[in-house]
Amino acid sequence: MARRPDHELTAQVRPDGYLELSSRRTGKRHRCGPRGTTMWLALQRSGWQPELAADEISLQLGVDPDSIRCDIHAWLAHFREAGE
Template structure:
């Protein structure tokens, strides 16, 4: 099931490939490296469907989608636990 980010979450991709996420609701800020940025952008393009995002990334990188799915799920759990 797709779960969109909190509407008060702002995201900014920096020129160096890092993603800055900040929540006006919680005041928390996170910086993600290029790998997290890639996952964020793929999730956006796939309407926040982790399976579709993993398929997109795996196709681009020529890797097994299952390994990418695990990475995306772990990344999402991290942010859900952080309240983002």
């Protein structure tokens, strides 16, 4: 199921390749490395569909899409638990 991020969440890819997510609602900031940045961008391009994002990343990197799917779902769960 596609779920867009909270409209209060802002995202910025910094020049160093790290993604910075900021919540205006909570004031929390999260900084993600290149892996998180790649997942965020793939999710955006896929209409927030984790399965499609995993397929895109697996094609780019030549890795098993199932392992990427697990990573994406775990990454998303982390943010859901944090209230983001």
